[in-house]
Amino acid sequence: MTLESVPDLEDLASDERTPDEPYDVEAPYEPDEATLAAVTAFDDRFLDRELSWLRFNQRVLELAEDESLPLLERARFLAIFTSNLDEFFMVRVAGLKRRIATGLAVRAASGLMPLEVLEQIWTRARELSERHARYFRDTVVPALVSEGIELVRWDDLDREEQKQAKRFFRDRVFPVLTPLAVDPAHPFPYISGLSLNLAVLIRNPKSGKEHFARVKVPPIFDRFVALGNARFVPLEDVIGAHLKRLFPGMEVLEAHTFRVTRNEDVEVEEDDAENLLAALEKELLRRRFGPPVRLEVEESMPQTVLDLLVSELDVRAEEVFRLPGPLDLRGLHGIADLSRDDLKFRAFVPTTHTLLAEVESAAPVDVFKATRRRDVLLHHPYDSFATSVQRFIEQAAADPHVLAIKQTLYRTSGDSPIIDALVDAAEAGKQVLVIVEIKARFDEQANIRWARKLEQAGCHVVYGLVGLKTHCKLAMVVRDEGDGIRRYTHIGTGNYNSKTARLYEDLGLLTTDETIGEDVAHLFNNLSGWSRNASYSQLLVAPDSVRTGLVERIYREIGHHRDGVPARIRLKANSVVDEAVIDALYAASQAGVPVELLVRGICALRPGVPGLSENITVRSVLGRFLEHSRIFWFENAGEPEAWIGSADMMHRNLDRRVEVLVRLPEGPTTETVRDLLELAFESDTDAWQLGPDGDWTRNGGSVHLQETLIERQRRRRHAGS
Structure with a gap:
């Protein structure tokens, strides 16, 4: 099965600012007036987010039209295009119409008035819908006939x-x-x-x-x-x-x-x-x-x-x-879904991460022992979710030395092994705290059901902070190890959902790092109690510090470049819309810092504009898995910082949600992310390239990111067998 939709449907959510809610770029990294003026002089520097989303769905349609892909996978992309567009109208168009009707709609950052946006949506969506329907009728149906379907x-x-x-x-x-x-x-x-x-x-x-x-x-x-x-x-x-x-x-x-x-x-x-x-x-x-x-x-x-x-x-x-x-x-x-493997992608089975793999034993690896030895950076779906994150929670539930489990849940499957493990832990007398976001769009009814199930089992269920969605992906296990208490922490970019973990590309860090563990413990206390500690050592936490922390680091790269030391910014996200972040990236480009963005969906930044963004490139990778991880890389004068987490560069993520980015510990985890980004930004890697006019053009690269990672995983599996 393939999936290239809007994974958690959140790219479609309302992301507007009110007229009295301008973004602020505050000290200590506020640029001088000349730097700001050089950026803001370009009053048409933002692409429209709604039209950018439609171009994303056009890329999905182009996958369906790609005759190098297996036929049934192309049929599935046609189905995904339909459900994507349905959700876009249900949320984005409906919201835009509602704001126009109530007089709350304001001019978009792109400079377009709401009615102008709506008119362009109708025109572009109709063109794409007609193209989609004709392609199915005139090309896919005859192709299926030739294959006996x-x-x-x-x-x-x-x-x-x-x-x-x-x-x-x-x-x-x-x-x-x-x-x-x-x-x-x-x-x-x-x-x-x-x-x-x-x-x-x-x-x-x-x-x-x-x-x-x-x-x-x-x-x-x-x-x-x-x-x-x-x-x-x-x-x-x-x-x-x-x-x-x-x-x-x-x-x-x-x-x-x-x-x-x-x-x-x-x-x-x-x-x-x-x-x-x-x-x-x-x-x-x-x-x-x-x-x-x-x-x-x-x-x-x-x-x-x-x-x-x-x-x-x-x-x-x-x-x-x-x-x-x-x-x-x-x-x-x-x-x-027909049983025609000859018309589908070659079967793919995730494997256990090498640091968590069984060694000459039929018993599963002790996740706690493995994590004590070394931090583990998981890359799903290539690394199995079931034998890593799920096993981590299941072993914690069964381990008599575990005193407490704390976890955030945003979306999870209805028959989730994670839910079952938390229930088992509570029934075994462990302290179990679950921060549930029941307002996960279109999953609300399911979330209500399993929230009640957790409460009935004796878990402490909290619905986060009033006015903020809890979108961060955190799990912490507190274990008594004889010589003291140790915290085991998982911080990820994707939901604790064993089903979507086979379809969504995500990263997750398993660590016993004491500083990270203490940060996460403070954050859980903030979410479950009344404390509002906004200061963390190894975390950036929205709405307090994700935007400010990232923009500060972008300007720091400008300083490194001026000092003649290594400076570069690489960013991977589902969407890039936030004006403050985009303007900081523009300033970096104007200063000569190379900036590379890998954006799956919406991008409001215009790359390649003379005088503004010549040093920025934006590409998009779509395929059998939905690219979902968020990565923030700063070259930092030769001592790179790599951050991963749950936040996209959108107003609602940065202002109206609890989001977490964690700085990866230096060493193998950072090197793994470096290698992943190098492959993603290789000129030969198949991707769509964004032009300054907002149009995306496929580069026809011979290297396919996801297929390359699958082959690497297969080689590791064969080497270990």
Whole structure:
């Protein structure tokens, strides 16, 4: 399986500043007026974040169009493109429309007014949607046919297949369908967000009067119905062919599919008196009734039916997308899951990190003993999550010498071994503190369930700080080792989720470093109690010190460059939007410091602008794994600093979240990150390059970052076997 979506959906979250919330660059690293003026003289120096996101999804579409990739993986990228765009409309477009309607929208940092942004979104999103639909119909469907996989429409079925589909409809589908008519006694029905629907025109043969009806395509069935011999037909075609059974005695004139996208963002007002869990549960009920923000219709739909939908749903003409059918290609995940290994990426199985690997023993390595010997820098999914982070928590839960476990949880799988281990630890009498972020976008309901499960087991469950999301990835185990208490700490860039850890690229540090352990202990106390210690030795913690700490180090590199000692900045992130960080990078470029950015998604920085950013390059790597780690590298006069953590360069990460960056201990962990960055920024490495106009161009490099790392892992596995 591949994944190149918006991993935790957070790139889509609201990231605007209010007019009275300008960024500040404070002492001790505040540049002189001349330096600031040289940067701010370029008033068009920021790309628009919404349009940058659409260009990210265009890169996903370009992966689907890449004929060097296995065919079923290309089909999956088409499905990912669809779900990405759905989420973009549900969150970003919906939020933009809401702010415009309430008068809260202000001019973007890019200089565009909100309505200008919205108009460009509609134009660009429509172009991409049409390109996506045509490519599926004209290229991918014929390519699948050539490989013996046929996605056909109802009229293409032979008599026996139609009989088979009829039985399936009669036995499985018909009992769950609910046709909803529209007339004076039946108001226009509520159309739930992202549901696929049939708009049906029927006529009373006696009166000759025509009526409109809506039939929802049940999401509980596979999107494409299997007919045998690797032939599939869209579910709506099967329903459409049997509409007479739903409207007996009426004439079915025509039926056309449509789909509505609604505002599904969640806003919860927090205060000290209201239980956050209860507030969120109420808001999730309201989410289902958000206003429409997009209407997709099959291009065959006549104008009369479309006019009715537009009127009843209260959507604007610009929000209507006429597309070749079938709509809702998220269902291509089911096709991509077919057992055709010859049409997929070569199978990949993560291996245990060499420092945690078993040595001539069937018993798992003692993670505590291994970590005492040496810091372990994990790189998922190449290093197994199950035999590292998961084993760390499981061994802690079972170890009688462990006194306490403290952990943050943002997103985790419903059947999480991590949750089970924490429950076991609490039931064994250990002190277990879990900082739960139940407001993780679109995972709220699941998070509420397992938060209650942890509470019932006796864990101390805390929902973080009012007004701040807890997004940092921390785990600490306190162990009595006879000669004293020792802290074992894990700090990562990704969620404690055993499923996404096989698909997301992330880094994590396992360490017994006393200074780091003390910093993390203070931070947990801040999160669970009333203390607000903002000073840490080896951590940068948002909202207090991530932006200021990074900008300070950027300006320090400027000083190193002026002193003639090694200076360079390398940054890897999901998104780079924050103006203060970008302006500091511009100042570094103007001073002559080489700056290299590896950005998966949104980038508001313009590289290669004469006089501003000639020394900045921005590239993007997409592939079978979702690049998710955040790395900050400063050459620092030949004594490099490498930081990893959970924070992207976005306002909400730096101002409205608890985020953590940790400085990697000098030695092997820093060298590992250096090697990773060297490979990522090699000129031969396949990547998209960002131009000053905001367009991305693929360089056609012969070295594929992820495949190279997979091959290195395979060689290590064979060498150890």
